[in-house]
Amino acid sequence: MFFCCGSCGTGIAHRDKLAASFTSPDDPGIKIHHFDEIKNVVIGGPSTEVAALSQDMVVAADINCVTCNNLLGWKFLHFNSIPIETINQIVLVPAELKLWNGTEMVDATTI
């Protein structure tokens, strides 16, 4: 099983690379997946949308699909101004993903 871009289906991350999943402390309606490793993405400049996710996560770069440029998530560079090299830095929004279960594309928010 692997996660794909919800817009174009490009493969983004193997299911095994999903390290954790949590709900935003600032908005219970926002669920976030942590990944150890992703592919087929472009990591861009500082994000302007992260403030909507959590005010604690202050420095982040946008992660976009390499094929269709859909915004999939963010790579966090600092957490509360403390470098977080030792923990997972890549978070993707499951609502922007689909999960290929080997047979068909399914909702990635239920993982």
Ligand SMILES: [Zn+2]
């Ligand atoms: Zn895409």
